[in-house]
Amino acid sequence: MSRIVCVHSFRGGTGKSNTTANLAATIARQGRRVGIVDTDIQSPGIHVLFKLDPDTIGHVLNDYLYGRCAIADAAYDVSDRLRVRQGEIAAVSGACFLIPSSMQPGEIARILREGYDVELLNDGYRELIRELALDYLFIDTHPGLNEETLLSIALADVLLLVMRPDRQDFQGTAVMVEVARNLAVPAMYLVVNKALRSLDLNALKRQCETTYGVEVAGILPLSEDVARLASEDVFCIAYPEHQVSQEYRAIAARVG
Numbered sequence: 320m321s322r323i324v325c326v327h328s329f330r331g332g333t334g335k336s337n338t339t340a341n342l343a344a345t346i347a348r349q350g351r352r353v354g355i356v357d358t359d360i361q362s363p364g365i366h367v368l369f370k371l372d373p374d375t376i377g378h379v380l381n382d383y384l385y386g387r388c389a390i391a392d393a394a395y396d397v398s399d400r401l402r403v404r405q406g407e408i409a410a411v412s413g414a415c416f417l418i419p420s421s422m423q424p425g426e427i428a429r430i431l432r433e434g435y436d437v438e439l440l441n442d443g444y445r446e447l448i449r450e451l452a453l454d455y456l457f458i459d460t461h462p463g464l465n466e467e468t469l470l471s472i473a474l475a476d477v478l479l480l481v482m483r484p485d486r487q488d489f490q491g492t493a494v495m496v497e498v499a500r501n502l503a504v505p506a507m508y509l510v511v512n513k514a515l516r517s518l519d520l521n522a523l524k525r526q527c528e529t530t531y532g533v534e535v536a537g538i539l540p541l542s543e544d545v546a547r548l549a550s551e552d553v554f555c556i557a558y559p560e561h562q563v564s565q566e567y568r569a570i571a572a573r574v575g
Contacts, residue, residue, distance in 0.1 A: 321448045321453050321454055321455065321456060322454070322455050322456070322476045322477060322574075322575075323444060323448075323455075323456045323458065323474055323475050323476050323477070324342070324455060324456070324457050324458070324475065324476065324477045324478075324479065324574055325457075325458045325460060325471045325472050325474075325475035325477070325478050325479070326338055326339040326342070326457060326458065326459055326460065326479045326481065327460045327462070327468065327471075327472065327478065327479070327480055327481070327495065328462050328480065328481040328482060328488075328491075328492075328495075329462060329463060329464075329480075329482070329488065329491025329492055329494060329495050330462055330463070330487060330488060330491050331362075331462045332483075333462075333481045333482060333483055333488065333512055333513075334481060334483075334512040334513060334539070335459065335460070335462065335481045336357075336359070336364055336365045336368070336459050337368065337545070337550070337554065338479070338481050338510055338512065338539075338567075338570075339355060339365060339457050339459040340355070340365055340368040340369065340553045341553055341554055341555045341564075341567045342457065342479075342567060342570060342571050342574060343355050343415060343455070343457045344400075344401055344415060344553045344555055344556055345555055345564075345567050345568055345571040346413075346454075346455055346571050346574070346575065347398070347401055347413040347414060347415040348401050348413055349413065349571075350413045351413055351454040351455055352413065352414045352416075352451065352452055352453050352454045352455075353413070353414070353415045353416070353453065353454065353455045353456075353457065354394065354415075354416045354417075354418065354447050354448070354451055354453045354455070354456045354457065355415070355416070355417045355418065355456075355457045355458075355459060356380065356418045356443075356444070356447070356456065356457070356458050356459065357380065357417070357418065357419050357420045357459050358380070358420070358440065358458055358459060358460055358461060358467055358471060359420065359459055359460060359461040359462075360380065360381065360420045360421075360427070360430050360461065360467075361427060361430065361431060361461055362461070363419060363420035363421070363422060364550075365417070365419070365459050366417060366419040366422075367550050367551075368550055368552065368553050369395075369397040369400045369415075369417050369553065370397075370400060370552070371395060371397070371417065371419060373419075373421075373422040373423075376395070376419060377392075377393075378392045378393040379393050379418075379419050379420055379421045379426075380393055380418050380419065380420045380421070381420060381421040381426045381429075381430065382421075383439070383443055384435040384436070384439055384440075385435070389446070390418065390443040390446050390447055390450075391446065391447060391450040391451065393418050393419070394416045394417070394418050394447065394451060395416065395417050395418075395419070396414065396415070396416055397415050397416065397417045398413070398414045398415050398416075400415070400553065400556065401413070401415060401556060402556070416447075416451055416453075418447070437466050437467050437470050438470075440467065440470060440471065441470060441474060444456060444458070444474060455574075458471045458475070460472075464494075464495075464498065469498070469502070472498070472499055472502055472504060473502045473504075475504055475505075476505055476506065477504075477505070477506045477507075477508070477574055478499050478504045478506070478507045478508070479507075479508050479509075479510055479536065479570075479574070480492055480495050480496065480499075480507065480508070480509050480510070480533075481509075481510045481512055482509060482510070482511055482512070482527075483511070483512055483513045483514075484511055484513075484514050484515075484518065484523060489530070492509070492531065493530070493531065496531045496532075496533055507533055508533065508534055508535070508536035508570075508573055508574075509527055509528075509531065509533050509534070509535045509536065510535075510536055510537055510538075510539065510570060511523065511524075511527060511535060511537070511538040511539065512539045513539065513540075513541045514538050514539065514540055514541060515540075515541055516540050516541065520538050520540075523538060524538060534573075536569075536570045536573040536574070537566045537567070537569050537570035537573070538566070539563055539566050539567075540562065540563065540566075542561075542562075542563050544558060544561060544563070545563060554567075555567050555568075
């Protein structure tokens with residue numbers, strides 16, 4: 320049975336899109352068929368990690384939302400991006416598809432001005448799972464709370480809340496946990512990102528789990544290597560043996 324995984328954060332800048340891309344790539348390389356939908360329509364960006372040139376992309380999620388194409392027409396097979404440095408694909412039977420949002424200023428402005436029928440997303444998710452025979456569908460959301468976010472969370476089998484270990488994120492995440500509980504999400508996990516290596520990570524894990532009553536699926540350390548890569552690639556593909564990549568694999572195991 321397919322699983323819908325919603326990756327969300329209360330604030331921007333938490334590394335939500337990087338987390339989505341790395342988890343999706345990790346699971347796809349394990350032989351699963353994985354889809355990613357970039358519903359951060361106001362500020363899309365996950366296509367950069369998979370090296371999709373916005374000037375050469377045809378249909379996007381916006382076209383589906385405005386009735387210009389079927390959602391599967393906006394799905395791009397990015398499985399070749401899963402190649403490790405040795406030039407091999409770890410799992411030949413796996414696949415990864417990305418549904419990007421538009422980078423065109425006019426399209427973003429239209430979304431902000433007119434909005435869209437969020438119920439179409441529900442239909443689109445189901446259609447993607449069926450048409451592409453997906454094992455997992457990852458939803459990269461827009462930070463904060465809006466109608467689209469609430470719908471995506473309500474549909475999710477798994478909700479991953481990405482947060483940084485700072486006071487603003489601690490308060491904002493508390494709001495998101497309460498919302499998710501009200502929506503009766505079947506499974507919810509925290510991912511703590513950009514944690515200083517000088518922190519006691521076990522103590523941080525206990526603090527988060529005690530504060531929210533939610534399991535911490537993983538703690539990603541603040542890494543100069545991640546910053547140096549500068550979103551030019553999916554980190555776990557560029558550095559498959561790195562500590563950060565190992566932590567992504569551990570988180571992926573919890574999601575599965």
